[in-house]
Structures are given as C-alpha cells and as structure tokens.
Amino acid sequence: xxxxxxxxLCVFFPLQMLLYTxxxxxxxxxxxxxxFSLVFYAWGxxxxxxxxxxxxxxxxxxxxxxxxxxxxxxSKAFLVLGCVIDLGLLAFFKYTMxxxxxxxxxxxxxxVVPQIALPIGISFYTFQLLSYMVDVxxxxxxxxxxxxxxxxxxxxxxxxxxxxxxxxxDVAEQILCRHVDSxxxxxxxxxxxxxxxxxxxxxxxxxxxxxxxxxxxxxADRASNMATLESASALALWLGCFAxxxxxxxxFSAYSDMAIGMGLMVGFRYKENFNYPYLxxxxxxxxxxxxxxxxxFFRDYVYIPLGGNRKGKARQALNLLIVWFLTGMxxxxxxxxxxxxxxxxxxxxxEKFLIPGLQxxxxxFAHLYTLVVVFFGWVLFYFTDFTQGWVVLKGLFCLNGxxxxxxxxxxxxxxxxxxxxxxxxACTPLPRILYHRVCSSTNGAAIALGTVLxxxxxxxxxxxxxxxxxxxxxxxxxYLQF
Numbered sequence: 001x002x003x004x005x006x007x008x009l010c011v012f013f014p015l016q017m018l019l020y021t022x023x024x025x026x027x028x029x030x031x032x033x034x035x036f037s038l039v040f041y042a043w044g045x046x047x048x049x050x051x052x053x054x055x056x057x058x059x060x061x062x063x064x065x066x067x068x069x070x071x072x073x074x075s076k077a078f079l080v081l082g083c084v085i086d087l088g089l090l091a092f093f094k095y096t097m098x099x100x101x102x103x104x105x106x107x108x109x110x111x112v113v114p115q116i117a118l119p120i121g122i123s124f125y126t127f128q129l130l131s132y133m134v135d136v137x138x139x140x141x142x143x144x145x146x147x148x149x150x151x152x153x154x155x156x157x158x159x160x161x162x163x164x165x166x167x168x169x170d171v172a173e174q175i176l177c178r179h180v181d182s183x184x185x186x187x188x189x190x191x192x193x194x195x196x197x198x199x200x201x202x203x204x205x206x207x208x209x210x211x212x213x214x215x216x217x218x219x220a221d222r223a224s225n226m227a228t229l230e231s232a233s234a235l236a237l238w239l240g241c242f243a244x245x246x247x248x249x250x251x252f253s254a255y256s257d258m259a260i261g262m263g264l265m266v267g268f269r270y271k272e273n274f275n276y277p278y279l280x281x282x283x284x285x286x287x288x289x290x291x292x293x294x295x296x297f298f299r300d301y302v303y304i305p306l307g308g309n310r311k312g313k314a315r316q317a318l319n320l321l322i323v324w325f326l327t328g329m330x331x332x333x334x335x336x337x338x339x340x341x342x343x344x345x346x347x348x349x350x351e352k353f354l355i356p357g358l359q360x361x362x363x364x365f366a367h368l369y370t371l372v373v374v375f376f377g378w379v380l381f382y383f384t385d386f387t388q389g390w391v392v393l394k395g396l397f398c399l400n401g402x403x404x405x406x407x408x409x410x411x412x413x414x415x416x417x418x419x420x421x422x423x424x425x426a427c428t429p430l431p432r433i434l435y436h437r438v439c440s441s442t443n444g445a446a447i448a449l450g451t452v453l454x455x456x457x458x459x460x461x462x463x464x465x466x467x468x469x470x471x472x473x474x475x476x477x478x479y480l481q482f
Contacts, residue, residue: 003195003196003199003255003258003259003262003477004196004199004258004465006469006470009466012039013262016033017265019036026178030175034151034152034155037152037157037160038155040157041121041161045117045119045120048117048120052119053151055086055089055126055129055154056155057147057151059082059085059086059132059154060147062078062079063143064145065078066078066143067142079134082129086126086129087126087130089126090122090126093116093117093118094118094122097116098333100114120161121160121162124160125160125161128153128154128165129154130301131168131297131301132150132154132167135168140169141168141172156263156268158258158259158260158262158268159256159259159270163291163293163294164270164273164293165293166270171268171270174268174269178267180264180266180267185264187264188265189261189458190261190457190458191257191258191260191261192257192262192265193461194261195255196462197464198250198253199254199258199465199477200465200469201464201465201468202254202423203246203247206244207251207478209239209240210244212412213237213240213409213412214229214237214240214241214244214392226387229391229392230400230401230402231400231402232395232402233402233405234397234405234409235406235410236406236409236412236413237392237395238396239409239412241375241378241379242420243420244378244382245374245375246423248378248381249277249278249290249427250426250427252291252477253274256272256274260272260273271292273291276289276427277289277374278371278427279428280370281367281370282370283348283351283370286370287344287348294330298323298326298327302322303319303320306318306323317349317353320348320349320352323345324341324342324344324345325341326341331381334384335386336386337381343377344377347373376393379393435453438453439454
C-alpha cells in the first residue's frame with residue numbers, strides 16, 4: 001500500500017482521519033496514528049514490523065541510559081551501542097546480499113546466496129532513530145520517557161518509509177500538543193492532492209517513457225535487452241534518460257508533498273525536502289535543494305563531527321569523500337550507487353578547491369553545466385548493470401552504430417513532446433507563482449477565478465488521479481527501494 005493506491009485513497013486514509021477526528025485528547029489521537037502507521041507499514045511485509053518495533057524499543061531504552069549518564073563516558077558507550085545496533089541491522093538487510101554476491105562472483109562461495117528482502121523504509125527510519133539518539137547524547141533534547149511517543153515519531157506512516165527524514169527535536173512538542181485549524185486542513189489537502197497529481201499524472205508517465213526507451217532489465221532476456229539498447233536511436237535514448245531525470249524528481253518530491261500535506265492535516269509540520277533542484281546553478285547548490293533532509297543529516301551528523309572545513313583543505317576533501325561515499329552507499333547496495341556518490345564528490349571538490357570559478361559562471365552557463373552533470377549522474381544512478389549503462393552512454397552519441405533518429409524514436413518524441421513540456425514546467429515554481437498571483441489578486445475576474453481554482457482544483461486533481469489509477473497498474477514509488 002502506497003499513498004497513491006486506491007486502497008489508501010478510498011479506505012485507509014479516510015478511515016484514519018475519521019477515527020482521528022473523533023478521538024478525544026492527544027494521547028487517543030496519537031494511539032490512532034500509531035495503530036494506522038503499524039498497519040500501513042505491515043501491509044506488504046508483516047514480518048518486518050517486528051524489526052521496526054525492536055529498533056524503536058532498543059533505541060528508546062538506550063536513550064534513557066544515554067540521558068541518565070549524560071556528560072560521562074558511559075553515555076558515549078551507550079551511544080556507540082545504539083549506533084552499532086542500528087547500523088548493524090541496516091547493513092545486514094541492505095548489504096549482505098550484495099557482499100555475498102560479490103564474493104560468489106569473485107571466489108565462488110557461498111555456492112548459494114540467500115535472498116534477504118529489504119525492509120521498506122529502513123534507511124529512513126534508521127537515520128531518524130540515529131539522529132534522535134545523537135541529539136539526546138548532545139543534550140539537545142531530553143530522552144523521551146514514554147516508548148509509545150518515540151514509536152509514534154519513528155513509525156508515522158506519512159514519512160517513515162520514504163522521508164523526509166524528520167528529526168525528533170522538530171516534532172517533539174507536536175507529539176505532546178498540536179492543533180489543526182481550517183487553514184491547516186485546507187493547506188494540507190491542497191498539498192497532498194498536488195503531490196498525488198504530480199505522482200500519478202506526471203511521474204508515472206515519465207516512468208513509462210523511460211521504461212519504453214532505456215529498459216534496464218525490463219526484458220527477462222538480458223541479451224534481448226542489450227540488443228534493444230544497442231539498436232535504439234540516440235533520440236530515443238536521450239528521451240528516456242531525460243524522462244527518468246524528470247521522473248525521479250517528480251516521484252520523490254510528490255511523496256514528500258503528500259507526506260507534508262498529511263502531516264498538516266493532523267498537526268505535524270515537516271520541513272521541506274525539495275526546493276526546485278533543477279533550477280540550481282552549481283552542484284553545490286543542487287545538493288542544497290535536493291533531498292534536503294538527507295543532505296542536512298550527513299552535514300550535521302557526519303561531515304561536521306568529522307571536522308567539516310575547520311581542519312584545512314586536505315581534511316575537508318577527505319571529509320567530503322567520506323560523506324559522498326556514504327551517500328552513495330545509503331542509496332543502494334550496488335557499485336553504481338557508490339560510483340554515483342563519488343561522481344558527485346568529484347564535482348563538489350572541483351567547485352570548492354580546484355575550479356572555484358565554476359560557481360561564478362554567467363547564470364545561463366552555470367545552470368547548463370549543472371543540468372548536464374546531473375543528467376549524466378542519473379544515467380549512472382539508473383543502471384545497476386554497467387554494461388547496459390555503457391551501451392546507453394555510447395548510444396546517446398551514436399557510438400554504437402545506432403541511428404540518430406528513427407521512426408520509433410521520432411514517433412515517441414512527437415507523442416510525448418507536449419507532456420514533457422508540462423512536466424518540465426512542473427519542476428519549476430511557475431505553477432505555484434501563477435496560482436498565488438491569481439488567488440491574491442484584487443481584480444474582480446481574478447478573484448472569481450482564484451476562488452474556483454482554490455476549491456475546484458484539488459477536487460479535479462483528486463478525481464483525475466483516481467481515474468488514472470483505476471486504468472493503470474504502473475504505480476511504484478522509486479525511493480521505497482532505498
């Protein structure tokens with residue numbers, strides 16, 4: 001079950017809101033949220049709810065000890081114990097199969113690699129628990145004395161499986177006391193529906209374009225897949241890679257929009273996770289705008305504790321290398337993710353140390369440079385099979401002997417041209433700016449139009465999204481796999 005499934009939209013969330021509304025008192029409301037969060041998380045894999053409960057309980061108990069012995073060596077020892085438990089479980093479920101497959105390929109053992117399913121959202125809720133324990137150790141927040149309140153924080157279905165990564169200190173007071181007025185409810189509904197429409201009407205179609213053009217395992221026969229990629233026109237490959245770049249932003253930011261919207265409807269105010277990253281004018285700027293909760297986590301809990309930029313340029317470069325190696329690993333158990341992280345380290349190091357003038361390019365060229373780097377970064381991110389990725393990279397420049405344009409590629413381009421223009425506009429603040437200008441205008445006609453948009457647009461977006469879901473089965477969230 002995901003936010004954009006019919007079960008969620010038509011049954012789960014309305015029932016949760018109904019019971020939440022009639023629950024009396026903050027503890028009763030929190031209980032409703034906990035129960036529905038556990039059902040939501042367990043919907044696809046009931047066994048792993050035990051893992052979530054265990055990690056939450058272990059970190060709750062350890063945080064009590066960290067806080068009791070604050071300022072002593074015991075406090076640090078308990079923090080290390082909590083980090084070992086959390087990171088050990090994350091490493092086991094996320095990287096064991098990868099490591100065993102590598103040793104099997106290189107050394108022939110083990111003869112059979114066990115299949116270990118990745119618990120959905122483990123990367124996100126593990127980081128939330130780690131941030132909580134570290135903040136307790138730093139005495140930035142007191143340890144939460146009641147387990148159910150910490151469980152609510154870590155299991156809230158709004159954001160527990162794909163972010164944004166919410167810090168305990170940002171919602172600690174809201175767990176104890178929160179209020180929802182009509183403005184919060186209206187803004188929450190609008191934010192949720194805009195995210196739903198972005199996901200269903202835009203991101204899903206971008207995913208279909210990418211699947212039709214760059215495939216990457218869409219065919220069971222790898223040889224057939226390779227042959228298809230080698231013969232694809234350069235236009236089709238550019239179209240597919242471009243569509244994937246749009247999809248991953250629209251998909252992930254849509255999830256964050258829906259999480260933020262649902263949070264508002266029950267009184268939780270989560271921080272923004274995206275700030276129009278494709279408008280960035282440098283790679284440094286891009287990562288200040290993309291998945292901001294992850295970037296700030298690595299900055300505050302890895303980069304700065306390692307010394308940040310306070311110990312000279314050589315140490316700063318090493319700290320950046322560590323951060324981006326870990327960022328790549330966090331995204332997935334595959335060499336392509338590690339190389340993707342190191343790829344960004346190279347460009348960030350260039351901007352900071354070797355060619356700082358890159359950040360002083362004229363706006364157009366700075367923006368173009370950023371988009372080119374990000375575009376090829378997504379190609380590396382997409383292909384876990386390096387051979388397929390290399391074929392696509394060569395094919396983009398007709399180095400496979402493939403045509404620049406063929407009938408199929410041209411037909412795809414013309415069929416989706418208008419849609420892609422709309423998707424590109426959706427990656428900018430232009431729709432939001434126009435909407436707010438119309439709604440805030442004092443002109444009579446604009447006031448009438450603004451009123452219609454304010455009340456009918458969410459209804460239309462919801463109805464269009466549901467109708468699309470009824471007729472289409474392609475509805476993944478990309479970041480659920482991380």
